Amino acid sequence: MSGATLAVGDLRSAIAAHSQRVSSGGKKASAALTWVLKVSPPGSRQRGLPDDAGLIYDEDSLQLLAFSPLHSKRALLVTDELLNRASTGSPIRVRYDLSLPELYICEPSVLRLFGQSFDFDTLQKHLIPHLLKQELQLETIFCHSIKCRIEQLSPFPVLLAYARTCDARRRRRVPQAERQTNSQLYVLTARDPRGYQAVLRDVLERWTFPLAPDSHALEAQEYLKYRGRGVYQSSSVSAGVGGSIGPLAAIEGDASVGDSTEIRESLVGRCCSIGNNCSIVGSLLLAGVTVEDGAVIHDSLIASKCVIKKNARLNRGCLLAPGVVVGEGVTLPPLTRCCLPSAPAMQRLRQQQSDACVEAAAASKKGEDASKTVSLGQDGKGVVFPNPGGGMSPADFEAVSLGASVLPRIRLPLPKFDAEDDDTQSRASDACTALSDFDLASATTSQEQHEDMTFSTEIAAMCMEALEQPQQQQHKILEMKSFRLACNKTDADISELVLLTMLQQLALRATRSKEGWTAYAESHRCRPLLASFLEPSKDALSFFLLWGQTVAFCSKAEIVYTDVEGEEVRAPNPFEGARGFCEVAELLHAADLFDVESSLPRWAKAARTAVSTANGSSSAAASAAESLAAQSLGRLPSPSAVLPFLETPRMQAFLAWLEEEVEEDSD
Template sequence: MGAPKKSAVKVTEEVEELPRVRLQAILLADSFTTKFRPITLERPKVLLPLVNVPMINYTLAWLESAGVEEVFVFCCAHSKQVISYLEKSEWLSQSKFSVTTIESHHSVSAGDALRLIYERNVIQGDFVLISGDTVSNMSLTQVLQEHKERRKKDSDAIMTMVIKRSKPNSITHQSRLGTDELFMAIDPDTNQLLYYEDKADSSKGILNIDNSLLLDRPAISLHHDKQDCYIDICSPEVLSLFTDNFDYQHLRRHFVKGLLVDDIMGYKIFTHEIHSSYAARIDNFRSYDTVSKDIIHRWTYPLVPDVMFVGNSANKLERQGMYRAPEISQSRSAVIGPFTVIGFGTKIGDNTKILNSVIGEGCIIGSNVHIEGSYIWDNVTIEDGCKLRHAIVCDGVIMKSGAVLEPGVVLSFKVVIGQEFVVPSYSKVSLLQQPVEEDSDEELEYADSTGGVGGAGYVWSTCEGGHEEEWRHSVAPIPAVKILEAKKMLEDDLELDHDGSILPPSGELKPDSNDSDVDDIEDPREDSYFEKEVEATFLRAVQENIKEDHVILEVNSLKLSYNKLAADCAGAMFHSMMKYALGTPHNSAGSLVQTVEGVLTTWKKLLTSYLADIDEQIEVILKFEEMCLESAKEFAPLFTKILSIMYDKDIIQEDAILSWDDEKRDADESDKIFVKQAQTFIQWLREAPEEDDEEEE
């Protein structure tokens, strides 16, 4: 017999397991600004409807989906309304998602809020800092991991800011969210934030970067093409810093900029850029409009009108981005256009037309009403013959027959507009009189909202700058006069010698070069960003019926910002048109061809403005080949038919088609698929001139 087996001895070591820290978030349910007045004198911003759902629901739904387990909701202005709403909602009854409210009646800034939360001693580790007017679908996994790994190596790395690529609009010197251009300097190797300025020092974009930033770095990246998503991953030290520095009131203007210039404490802020995910904050009426459209266009999926989450109703998605809730009463002669949302129980009368708008619950809309690009909240009555364009109408408003709202109007709660009365552009009307002093921010949001109910409404006066801020922050399209002013500025910029004094969208500054020598950073996503911007511009033109000249001006500004050629614009615009045509309902190849022909005919001037040369026309043909092979294979069998339509419409000239054929002769067989398909048409083009000459002889 062999030696006896040794008995297995289990050795255990006592290892003290550290308790797992729950991922926490601080949600500021107060914006500490006055940009949504007069509405926010009566209701807190986070409870305002965004595509018929209170804003705060989008933020809470995202936090829950992103793995946050405990949220502290800081309530200040109208705190009782926020607390009451949350108590009646399903958020406070979630098993793995804790929502706790913290109330304050004395805080007038984000700094005050964070100081109070620090005193409560509820934050146990790294936390997410966000405001209740933010919409996102990003994952937190990567940014949290980056933040924690940095913290292990460097305890001074106390904050990571989420940013996103968002081209500023050169026409209006603002982003599509209506905010000022944001200038950043970032270390390209570590993503450390070195400089942050939310307003340019000069209209020409000249920045004064401290040479000390380059002392220990081979280069820094300069950007004015980034969007601050206002989603921050913070270490607990952030709260203590607010307590130690009572000058810190504003998160960006005071805290971030204060840390960047403080050489003594040595704390560091880093950035995390998202690319395919969505994140945006609703800071003004223009961003309210933009984010609403993004939700309807499903950029925010799964936070979209037809997907259930807390506080949403069962909307049904129909063709062309149209959403309908149950129990709607609509006349057969009424027309509901694309990208429109109709709320529960709303009634719509004869011959009424609603386009690119959001209609709330329980509204009564009469006959021969025209609503375009507007936001109608709950229980609104609009009598016969009214016209509304790019307006916001709050709960309980009554518009008497024939009343008109010009672009940019905001009607606060329960306002009554008289019969055939015309409300001028950018007017704000409320049952409450305009406060005399507005220098104490949200302190005035505590004003008694029960007075003035006997009147039909007070028209608030504009700011000292007239309509300057109104048009920048309004839901209305940018006025033509501003377009013309920007066109002149753009033309002046094009005439300037680019000697480095003008900052490109992104550039790299190196210590061994002159401060004015800025080299473009090659970004493999550059083409994709440019095409998406052009597509978004084209879709806005379709939905809002923007004139071709204005669209051309906007695309030209993108061309300048991205340093692109006319051929790039032509290819991107053609791609946008064909993608739009493909997305339009069709039941056969023939109907798809008809749709394409209609789109090309309607927007011919826009496309041909970038097709002056043969090379640009060839670029369009090559782009069409690419679409047929990759992103839009449904067009493949229709290639020759659509090419001939473009020839007949004088979009693509004969010389361009023949040159394309010549260039393909030495190409690989895999690159000759469509040139072979079009050979009969091409041969006809080559022979047609000879037949014409014979007839002339």
């Protein structure tokens, strides 16, 4: 693999498949290499311009038949010659949802092929197209596609937006013997600044775990400590007062951050100095960068030893080479690239300009005139590199810059199912009609229900793992929060699912006593796990939802869940009914999982009012409490179904005792 490729995971299944092909090749064409491909939708932030390509392969043998970059095309042609290459009777697959990391499993013959031709530079650009064009194929290429831990981060409204899988969550669904071969893999090749920004975000979101800032240190650096909200910070960092660090930030050792400074979704390297009232968003600052007071840096890459002086502003896509100084008050427009006059890239550019023809010289002069309009200031140091460089079009240049999206550069049109489309000629087209409002609403509701079910399943699985491995609980909490963001959910949504999982485990695995529940909660760190998703306010929605979830749990006769091994567990519910709900409330109070004393009486009062009155109370606060209580009862057949759980003598006495306890504490 290339030096720009980050791969974390288990490749033994791919290597075993490659070895099997090599050993069973016989007199047929030998397997030269296996290309590890990654399932990645077109809108994924991990997808780059080189990934705008179509691949065709034999579905049975996985032999690659065609590889066609679509950067300048609007279609992928499948010819008869291509079909004849497939195995007899074997279907072929045409894929456009694969990204192309530079990760290959190669035979020694690949080195021989590179030695025979000096025109070969890379496998993807030169060797693979060369082998596919050979009429007599003596060396063949095979594919091994993987579904990575993070699959979709695009605005597409599809389930892939939250189908991101972590290795621990997926391992629970397969038997122990199969875990080694089915573990998920993270792989990404950063070919441009945008790719490095994607890698940074994936690392901060822990998709590359166990390769994380708090578990791996490079170049003898100290480990970064996790501070919450996706923030990793060295213990030697000097942080100012009134600042905001995070979410998603890493600050390495011996760095200093001034007062009232905002840093999020960014990396601050070693020995960096950040002044007061600065804003750094979506950027990478390498070692030794100095940012003075009032500077603003958005979606930029700043190399080592650069200086950003007071009140300077770097807009999206800026890239500074080592040693560049941006003067005081200077604003760099988007996509500006700067370097020192002695930089090798600048020297090569000047050499190319001196050897070019008259037309090229005129064009370069025009580029120089345009670059002179951008100044680094009187106290600045460096020159503006003409954009774009390397024969790249302005649109492509923008697509590879930080903060950009590759989606506008995808030229392959999506299929249209429109009866009036001239390009579509089908006898059945007249029967194609638009969905009615009813059908559309029904489809939307069904999709939302499926999304909610998937979200519940994944959160419950992560909670089970957190309970089974309390020492890894902080990692699981961060995974759940990242998953919540991807699914557009809230901490309240997670809190009720976490409580449900805890109730299931307490009911089946803990001794049915106050001491038993307390011991289980302490040994499995239930309270800190649940508290990570609760709001501090005692009458907040999180607490109301917890009691609604508890009532729903006690209203069911059977407990059904999936254990960490992926097996479904069914057992009778020992706390079914109104008496069981009261007992659960008492045990929760004893185990001190959350604030039962204040939240239960308030929720019970609001729930009764919400059921008995249709218009609500005249008080605005009471009306808000009733609406929250009504929302917490959504899992019951009807809101009135909660009344039997609240009107038992034992529950009435318990509520009265809790109210007395609260009054005594307030006195």
